[in-house]
Amino acid sequence: MVDYKSNSAHLYFTSTYHSGAKFSAFGTISLTMSKAEMDQAVMPDLTSRLVNAVTGLPDLTHQDFTFPNMHEYSNLEYNLLGIHLGFEYAFYPGWTFTADGQYYDLSDDAGGWVYGDESGSYYMIRTGVRYSL
Amino acid sequence: MKKTLSILISGLLLVLFCVSLSAGQESETEETYTVWFGGHYTDFTDYQKKVGEYMLGNEEFLPELMVDYLARGKGYILTLNGHYYDHKNFRGTLTSRVGDRFKGTFGYNSLYHREGQDMLTYMETREAGGGKILTHEVLDPGADYRVHRQEFQSEMKALLSRKNNITLMAAHRMVLQKGAEQSIGNTHCFSCHVTSQTATVDKVTHQVEASLQGDIGKNTIGYDFGYRLFESVAQPVYAWFDEARHPVNGLSGAEFDSRLIYADTALPINAYPKTEKFQHKLKTKGSLGNGEYAASAGYSRAENKGTELVSTAWSGHVNYSHPLNQKSRLIARIKGVKLDSDDLFIDLPTYREGRGPTASQRDFDFTRYSTLNRSEFDGSLELITRVNPRLTASFLLGYENISRKDYPVHDDGINTNRFSGQLKLRYRKGLTYSTSVKYRYEKTSDPFTSGRGLFEARGDTVLNPIPDGFNFVFYWQREDLRYQAITTEPTQEHIFEWNSQWRPTSKMNVSLGLKGSYDKNGDLDSLDVNHLNVQPYAALNLTPNPNWSFMAGGSFIHYKSRGPVAVALFDG
Numbered sequence: 001m002v003d004y005k006s007n008s009a010h011l012y013f014t015s016t017y018h019s020g021a022k023f024s025a026f027g028t029i030s031l032t033m034s035k036a037e038m039d040q041a042v043m044p045d046l047t048s049r050l051v052n053a054v055t056g057l058p059d060l061t062h063q064d065f066t067f068p069n070m071h072e073y074s075n076l077e078y079n080l081l082g083i084h085l086g087f088e089y090a091f092y093p094g095w096t097f098t099a100d101g102q103y104y105d106l107s108d109d110a111g112g113w114v115y116g117d118e119s120g121s122y123y124m125i126r127t128g129v130r131y132s133l
Numbered sequence: 134m135k136k137t138l139s140i141l142i143s144g145l146l147l148v149l150f151c152v153s154l155s156a157g158q159e160s161e162t163e164e165t166y167t168v169w170f171g172g173h174y175t176d177f178t179d180y181q182k183k184v185g186e187y188m189l190g191n192e193e194f195l196p197e198l199m200v201d202y203l204a205r206g207k208g209y210i211l212t213l214n215g216h217y218y219d220h221k222n223f224r225g226t227l228t229s230r231v232g233d234r235f236k237g238t239f240g241y242n243s244l245y246h247r248e249g250q251d252m253l254t255y256m257e258t259r260e261a262g263g264g265k266i267l268t269h270e271v272l273d274p275g276a277d278y279r280v281h282r283q284e285f286q287s288e289m290k291a292l293l294s295r296k297n298n299i300t301l302m303a304a305h306r307m308v309l310q311k312g313a314e315q316s317i318g319n320t321h322c323f324s325c326h327v328t329s330q331t332a333t334v335d336k337v338t339h340q341v342e343a344s345l346q347g348d349i350g351k352n353t354i355g356y357d358f359g360y361r362l363f364e365s366v367a368q369p370v371y372a373w374f375d376e377a378r379h380p381v382n383g384l385s386g387a388e389f390d391s392r393l394i395y396a397d398t399a400l401p402i403n404a405y406p407k408t409e410k411f412q413h414k415l416k417t418k419g420s421l422g423n424g425e426y427a428a429s430a431g432y433s434r435a436e437n438k439g440t441e442l443v444s445t446a447w448s449g450h451v452n453y454s455h456p457l458n459q460k461s462r463l464i465a466r467i468k469g470v471k472l473d474s475d476d477l478f479i480d481l482p483t484y485r486e487g488r489g490p491t492a493s494q495r496d497f498d499f500t501r502y503s504t505l506n507r508s509e510f511d512g513s514l515e516l517i518t519r520v521n522p523r524l525t526a527s528f529l530l531g532y533e534n535i536s537r538k539d540y541p542v543h544d545d546g547i548n549t550n551r552f553s554g555q556l557k558l559r560y561r562k563g564l565t566y567s568t569s570v571k572y573r574y575e576k577t578s579d580p581f582t583s584g585r586g587l588f589e590a591r592g593d594t595v596l597n598p599i600p601d602g603f604n605f606v607f608y609w610q611r612e613d614l615r616y617q618a619i620t621t622e623p624t625q626e627h628i629f630e631w632n633s634q635w636r637p638t639s640k641m642n643v644s645l646g647l648k649g650s651y652d653k654n655g656d657l658d659s660l661d662v663n664h665l666n667v668q669p670y671a672a673l674n675l676t677p678n679p680n681w682s683f684m685a686g687g688s689f690i691h692y693k694s695r696g697p698v699a700v701a702l703f704d705g
Contacts, residue, residue, distance in 0.1 A: 002695070002696070002697075003693065004693070005692065005693040005694075008689070009690075012687070014685070015682065038698075041700065055604070105184070114249075114251050115183075115252065117180060118183040118249070119180055120180035120185070121177070121184060122176060122177045122188070123175070124175045125173065126174075127171050130168070131167070131168050132165075133166055
């Protein structure tokens, strides 16, 4: 019997600001921290119990039934930071200029047993014009 | 591409049909629309496929477009919403409504998914002393797995007659998935050679739904039809299964070959089944006595077209709500399901065939009876009462039975019984404060288990060779050492939920809550299974003045489980 536990925390903060009908801005920051791990599996020692019926000798003395590192394959530890900022400005009746940017940074601190180190980040910058009627 | 185009055109024709109906309405049209056009630039650092799992991954400037359109006239509404992010990620919905007579909707959603490559590095070990070995081989290192998912949805509702509210609905949904994915194959255990390669993805899902319903007096009756088809039209991927031989010295090829179903050949792996499912359902609802009822009866038939295996399901449910007085009502719910799946005979080559007349040959042919074969019954009785103008309480008692016909033993399956009790309280003080609390307890006898899944028996320490002159034990003999059912399913479960909302002013709102559950199973000796799940959360919304608004919050999820761990070992 083995214990497996995971913890995940998510925090966020968002704010928006409107200045009259022409200008508005917003910002969001979020942080997600996740960690999961399994305790070491301590297997019973079978080497003295499994006996070859013909020879009468232990059958598996050449085996090693300890698994000191196997449980580490289940380790997961991710931290994701996200930031999203933007603003809008109505420069002419019906026409609005918009701009926003996103930044996300993921750190993988678990060892990357399956896909390798998955740490990475990206940013995205977006701008455009909105016309409303 | 032709299929995609035809679906797009037929969906648009459906909506244009409704548009043409709306155009016939003599009225002035009010139009509003918003068009946003611009572009975005994305830049990645280090590994992309986790942080940018649903992005193209291109580091370049890409144009982007968003459209919202609304046309409203007397008796009709036409809306169009769309967002083009890049040439693989875009969506759109077109809806037209003509009074209460017709409503047509067509939607398209395109999504791109990038998947990582399992490097298999954890699949490498060797028996102490230089014996048997487990190796892995990635045949497509650096492969880029990407799947483009497209979904087309169209739906039309028509009110054929106002006299009896006769309504017809027809809908079609198609999902296309194209790209490449990882395919992993495993050679037989004598060599434990795991290989990975790229497989083409080309999957199609069609789903058709239709319904007709109408009123007869105070009752409504209806019929639902459903059809679903899934198939993969990609070329199959083949894996090479190694030549049979002794895992350490590489000799005795003929002997090891006689113990295997196949070796030294390439065979298709990880094939997707072609499945087809038909569903029919009759349903009714209305008034009965002082109360209200809803009931249905259904039949479905699903077939794996490749193997011609069929599974069928009969289902039905009845709900009845009866008012006891002005403050209380009683709700009775009953539902049942009967599932049957075809048996499958597994015909295997004779074990050690061709090894001479004295060879210890075995016939391992067997019939696979499905764990799906079962009857299910679920019934509950719930009392809901308004204790006072601020407090509402409900109390529920339930019973569920799952009778499995053929698992773990043919015609002698597990009979699972589950009793449940639930209490819910809801308190509301105007718009300022509200809170709700729920507690549920479930007691289960004989939950689903893996029959004789625990390996190996304590005390059963002697492995007896077969009486054919061998002084060793075959792998298949070790199956006899399995001795006890094993499960991670609970026999007792406690579920708790709490949520409170506090709004002291119109500018501030606070939300607090907690979800939790704990279950355990101590009925099986040598097993002590339990699971704990705790999820507190909090949120604050603040609008100090018309210019500023703030939102902040957080949640935490703690999960802990205790269960059996099985380790695959050489020599069993």
